[in-house]
Amino acid sequence: MSAEARRPRVTALALAVGLVLADSSIVVLALPEIYRELDTSVAGATWVLIAFNLVMALAAVPAALLARRIGPGRAAAVGLAVFAGASLACGLSETLSTLIVARCVQALGGAAAVTASLELLPATVGSERRATAIWASAGATGAALGPALGGLLTELVSWQSIFLIQVPVALAAAVPILAVAKHEAATQIINTELRRTGRPHLWANLALAMVSAAIAAALFLLVLLLIEGWRLTPIGAAVVVSVMPLAAIVGSRLTGLVPAAKPRAVAGAILVSGGLAGLALLPSAEVALTVPPQILVGIGLSLVLSALTETALGGRAPQAIHGGWTISARHAGVVIGLLALTPVFTADIAQQRDDAIDAGTAVILDSRVPPLLKIDLAERIADRLGDEEGRVPTIGPAFKPLPEDPSDRAAVEVLRDELQDQLNRGATHAFSPSFGLAALLGLLALIPIALARRVEL
């Protein structure tokens, strides 16, 4: 097959991998919208994310085995068709339970498409090493771009559009793969010679799971901090979290400079932990302060994920099965990260909200605003808190119109700024313990990284 003829298939396979792996994070920015529209809690909406990653983790290896049994072309084509159908169902869901079920089906199709793609790519590009590089890079790009794309679509159209737009993309990716499936069906050339599969690389996969848990937590928590804590719009938050994938692109350049996997994995884990620690120690509620930590996390994740995937796949065959293990480890890590940190975070935000309201009450009681005006303001602020239904409010509108008397006006402005500062402090601090735990998880990944050796089988 000529290079010209191969290009659409390689593009389709890379698109399939990118699309499916983007789905593990694409709904992150839409979660606040989803939990409000479907009338559920933060913890409930998190299951839209958890369900997909959990099924991916459980189905990746069986899907790889299936691809080898029925043929990777057929597995990828069927997987993409199932993924497209389930995406449509996600987009049409009107309840949380149907959305979660559809997400599970989506992950089943996605697992088949992603693992079969790793089986198809070496034959298409003519080199196993290049195939692995394309597969890993497509997956990393999809996962990194997912949140920003999801945020843009949520803001410009709706959260449902995130899923609906995937239907034609998945079907378009399936078209060039159908030719392979037809060829498999016509010739019955299927790799039934199931070679004895070597054991998965325990330490590399364990490290992948731990780092993925830390990264998922970073992304999820940062998005919630920006939207729920600091009241950015989804599109604003999408722009802010774009720093991470951009930094990851820069980080991927370092991969060529340091071919040895272990130093890259160590450096990557340290950078991810450092960035998360920075997010745990934000000195004020300013968006710009999230940029340096995001740069560290972005560069770190590109270094550590590529190094650990290479280590896990290095010298192991069949690639699809071991690719399945890496997918399984990464998504299991995401699930563990979300399950472990969501309760910590939800408990903290409730406590911090109470503390912020207490601190705000103290600010009002002790303010220099004339007593009668203070009472009027207190009533308007209480209404504002009620309107926000438990979210961290933007307090500014409660102070409009400002008094005309210059001294009263100045006193009210001081009170408004102090009150908003207390609320910002509470919202920001609510995320600190979770970011801190995620940083610790990233550091702990250094243990399996240190134990990991590249074993040739």
Add this chain to the structure above:
Amino acid sequence: MNGSQRSFFSRGRLLIGGSIAAALILVGVYLAAGGSSYTPEKTQDPCQQRPWRDPEGLQEIAEQFSLSAMDGAACELGVTRETLAQALATPEGRERFRERFGIDDAKLATAIRAGLLRAVTDAEDAGALSPLLGGPLRTTVEEVPLDQAIELVQDASSAFGTFQDFLGPAGDLLEELLP
């Protein structure tokens, strides 16, 4: 180890060293900028005396008086002044407070009266209230019904109004005696 391997090895060490430095610098800078203390202000212990600001009129004195009363009542109940303020703001708040802390109206009334008595003392200590008024005011406070007592500490305006209402003729005297 050949030259190329040595180069990769040293690049690897450089990468790890650079990563450690970057992580430490970020954490150090954020700590130095106050990252570990960016939390909501802690509320003050209501049992501790809070200095009275220089009140400029009867309304301000009444406000300081009600704040002091709130401190005293909160101290008596073992809650913060802010929690009590939120509880007294609305009937729903009072109901939530009752459920959360298991404090019934009798306990609340006792605590508020104790708070009002402390406010009288604080006002005297601050020189905002003549000692001549302290005695009758204490007697009145001990007799005031719960709802009126709550109204008294609830906000400055009602405090001012109620203050004069329940003092009756003493209210006019109060205006004259206040600094």
